[in-house]
Amino acid sequence: MSLYRTELRRLAKRRFTRYMSLLGLLVLAAVLVGVFFTNQKIDASQLAKAERQATQDYQSQVRYTEQERVNCEQAKKAGTPNDGRFPDDCADISAPPREVFDARNYLPSTFDFRETFDQTLVPFAAILALVGFVVGASFVGAEWSTGGMMNLLLWRPKRLTVLLTKLAALLTGILAVTLPAAVVWFAGFWGVATFRGSTEKMTSGAWQSFALTGLRGVVLVLVLTTIGFALASLGRHTAMALGGVVAVMVVFQFGLGILLAMASVRWAEAWLLPTYLLAWMMKTVTLQDYQSCNFSYSGECTPQTYDVTWQQSSVLLSVGVVVILGAALWAIRRRDIS
Structure with missing residues (x-):
């Protein structure tokens, strides 16, 4: 054997x-x-949805940045203590560029x-x-x-x-x-x-x-x-x-x-x-x-x-x-x- x-x-x-x-x-x-x-399999509708979401987030960030710049200028005029919240120059407060909000980051996993x-x-x-x-x-x-x-x-x-x-x-x-x-x-x-x-x-x-x-x-x-x-x-x-x-x-x-x-x-x-x-x-x-x-x-x-x-x-x-x-x-x- x-x-x-x-x-x-x-x-x-x-x-x-x-x-x-x-x-x-x-x-x-x-x-x-x-x-x-x-x-998931990515189709045209999901791509369009992701692009809309990216645009909305970018616009929301732009509005938030503009509001923060206004708050900074008001604080400067009022002489309010900064406490590190705002930069020395309020013009430095700016929104990130549009390309940062890439639609691919909003797509489901594929x-x-x-x-x-x-x-x-x-x-x-x-x-x-x-x-x-x-x-x-x-x-x-x-x-x-x-x-x-x-x-x-x-x-x-x-x-x-x-x-x-x-x-x-x-x-x-x-x-x-x-x-x-x-x-x-x-x-x-x-x-x-x-x-x-x-x-x-x-x-x-x-x-x-x-x-x-x-x-x-x-x-x-x-x-x-x-x-x-x-x-x-x-x-x-x-x-x-x-x-x-x-x-x-x-x-x-x-x-x-x-x-x-x-x-x-x-x-x-x-x-x-x-x-x-x-x-x-x-x-x-x-x-x-x-x-x-x-x-x-x-x-x-x-x-x-x-x-x-x-x-x-x-x-x-x-x-x-x-x-x-x-x-x-x-x-x-x-x-x-x-």
């Missing part, structure tokens, strides 16, 4: 695997439905596929990566805690082969859930854009960019699934993986973030893991140093920036997988199975 097929069957029959996968898919479905009902779809791939990857991490940790952690791993090694004593076959079956199962979910995700949001937004300006380059982002999302799901599996195998219990994540989030994320903020460390976000995970999905995350200024010829203050790229994230993820999975393989080879 093939060990790989046996592990696939065991993974598929585990109730925890089914429930977690179903829960993750339901959350994704809820996101899709929520986006559908919170967006889903533009080209402009917005790549942002939806971030929660898609995050939710399925969480499912993969927990399922992977439970899949091998339960084997260790119930003694199933020891019984299996009596039948197939090659330790590394057994562990890697379990991992291969796990990744196959996660991939079997992720790939169809990704296809439905693309199709679902195309439908949202068709009925509640716009599918205009889609080019082959845009499709290629979305496909590459989706591919990186799938890779992220597989990477975190592997890490969850390896942590649970290293600690011989599911709690090892889950406890490790809690420790990383509390100590190295929240604690370190607070410490870096208190110390006013430059580019503090560059030391935090979520920045690199987001950069992996979005290709680039630009950090800004608001304590520094580059003054332009117009006198505008522009903060200095630092880019975290997906290439840097790929190095971090690769090192993490190699170190954690390597430690799990070394542990199962060197330690007694008891």
Whole structure:
């Protein structure tokens, strides 16, 4: 009997695997439905209504400004104390230009596929990566805690082969859930854009960019699934993986973030893991140093920036997988199975 097929069957029959996968898919479905009902398709009547609303707000602001200028001049003539309410020169009180009241700001939310779809791939990857991490940790952690791993090694004593076959079956199962979910995700949001937004300006380059982002999302799901599996195998219990994540989030994320903020460390976000995970999905995350200024010829203050790229994230993820999975393989080879 093939060990790989046996592990696939065991993974598929585990109730925890089914429930977690179903829960993750339901959350994704809820996101899709929520986006559908919170967006509208913009037509000519809505554009005209938004333009009227923008004009009304501009006229209201003009009337308010004129009244404030009159109040300022009256206060100057009466010698009333200013108390900082009015400027020294009442002529400085003027209404903002008409172009500030852009009609687009008065339109209801609409889903533009080209402009917005790549942002939806971030929660898609995050939710399925969480499912993969927990399922992977439970899949091998339960084997260790119930003694199933020891019984299996009596039948197939090659330790590394057994562990890697379990991992291969796990990744196959996660991939079997992720790939169809990704296809439905693309199709679902195309439908949202068709009925509640716009599918205009889609080019082959845009499709290629979305496909590459989706591919990186799938890779992220597989990477975190592997890490969850390896942590649970290293600690011989599911709690090892889950406890490790809690420790990383509390100590190295929240604690370190607070410490870096208190110390006013430059580019503090560059030391935090979520920045690199987001950069992996979005290709680039630009950090800004608001304590520094580059003054332009117009006198505008522009903060200095630092880019975290997906290439840097790929190095971090690769090192993490190699170190954690390597430690799990070394542990199962060197330690007694008891």
